[in-house]
Every structure is written in C-alpha cells, then in structure tokens.
Amino acid sequence: MQITLDRQIDQTRAGIKATDLLAQESGLSRQRIKDAMSKGAVWLKRGRNRKRLRKATELLREGDRIELYYDADILARSADSAKCLYDAGGYSVWFKPAGVLAQGNDFGDHLSLLRIAELSLEPKRATFPVHRLDRETAGLMLVAHKAGVAAKLSAMFQARQIDKRYRALVLGQLPENGSIDSRLDGKPALTRYRSLAHDGERNLSLADIEIETGRTHQIRRHLAAIGHPVIGDPRYGEGNKNEEGLQLFATALAFTCPLRQQTVSFELSEVFLRDNCRYAF
DSSP: OEEEEEEEOOTTTTTOBHHHHHHHHHOOOHHHHHHHHHTTOEEEEETTEEEEOOOTTOBOOTTOEEEEEEEHHHHHOOOOOOEEEEEOSSEEEEEEOTTOBSSOBTTBOTTBHHHHHHHHSSSOOOOEEOOOOOTTOEEEEEEESSHHHHHHHHHHHHTTOSEEEEEEEEESOOOSEEEEEOOBTTBOOEEEEEEEEEETTTTEEEEEEEESSOOTTHHHHHHHHTTOOBTTOSSSOSSOOOTTOOOEEEEEEEEEOTTTOOEEEEEOOHHHHHHHSOOOO
C-alpha cells in the first residue's frame, strides 16, 4: 500500500498535531503515522527549510507544508546492521551491508547508512554523504560529520584522489586481466579488472576491480556487456541468478586523511567477507 499526501496548512488547521492531521487525511492509524515519522517518511516545510519530521507532537503552523510518503513495503523492510570500522571524529568508515541505502529518500531513511550512523555513533553528530554504493552492494563507505570535511572528501572523490577497489564473483572464465572502456549514458566510463581465481566446476571467476569513473551501475553494466555478469545481479546479465544475492563488494579505500594529512587505507579481508556478507566464492 502506498499513500502520498501534500498539504498546505491554512488558518483553520493551524495548531493541529501533525499526527492527527495525517491520520485524518490518510485514513491510517496514528500508530502507523508515528512509525512512518520515526522512519523518515514525513516531511515538514516551514519557510525555506524542508526537513524530516519525527516529532509526533509537533503543532502545525499556518503556512506550513506537510508531506507524507507512505509505502508499507519500504517501511517494513529490514537489513543486516551496518558496522563502524573507524571513527576519525570528522568522518567515519563503515561497512554497509546489502539492503542498506547510502542515504534515504522521500519514503524514508531508516535503512540508510546516514541515519544509522546518526543514531549509533557516540558522541552524536551530524551526518553528510560523500559518495554512494548501490543498495544491493555491500562494502566500505565514508560518512562525513562536518560540512567542511564532507566538501573536502567529495572533492577528493571527484578528483579521483580516493582509491577504491571492488571484489566481484562473475559468470564464466574471466581473462587474466583487462579493461572495459565503453561509454555509459553517453559519458566515458573505464573499468579495470584482474582475475584472482576460477572455479571451473561452477563456471565462476573471482575478480579484483578498479574503476576510473563512477557511472550508475558501472561495474555491473560493463561486466554484463562483455559476457561476464556479476553473480546475483537482479538487473543485468543472463544465467547469473544466485540465492546469496549480488556478489559485488566494495573492499578497499585509500586516501589522504583531510584532518591529519596522512595516508589511510582500509580493506575488508576474506574472513570479514565470509563472516559478514553472503559471500559465495
């Protein structure tokens, strides 16, 4: 069930609780409205400021605009817990499991890494996105906690000053190494790969991957295009279905720390992948 509401508050509705108004307008119970609020599916625009409304007792004012994006399926979803691997204060390094979003959308943020970090880190602090991973992809992600640090890290990603590596299990026998240089969405895209192992019995190859660009689903689309789709990919390739889910993992990050100006590197081990991912190799 999906319900979307967008209501401007006039003088006759000023002073009503947000939960009461949304329950009246949507036909949902107040408990469901409160659950949607806590999971980030309710928005309040007051003046120029638009933010998620989580306070059930918020009294609406004349001129407010309140929005509800209710999707029962999204709100009922769950995922494995994200893990903070390193906390530098101004930013942190996380393992994002498959099923967790990099950041939320209008329909909620309870399964987003930014919200998880906001709730779980001590001391509490703001969270800012600096890059993203597909929902189905597990692996390393950075979260910034200061606007200035977020700007620096984002600029480093844009300037390709952050080294990223991925691990993928693909269909077929992948060549020992190679590169895929074909445009995606009308833009240049370059993917480099190195075969680490081949399982002839299952006709699968394990690959180490680096990308020079960051197009949408770049690794998945490029590998599918050369006949070696990522195992478990729900969107690209044929003959690559897998009950363990998408076998693509962001396994390594290396960069100059914007706070201490020292090189830092993080890498997920084989043991970590087996213990924390549905790693099928």
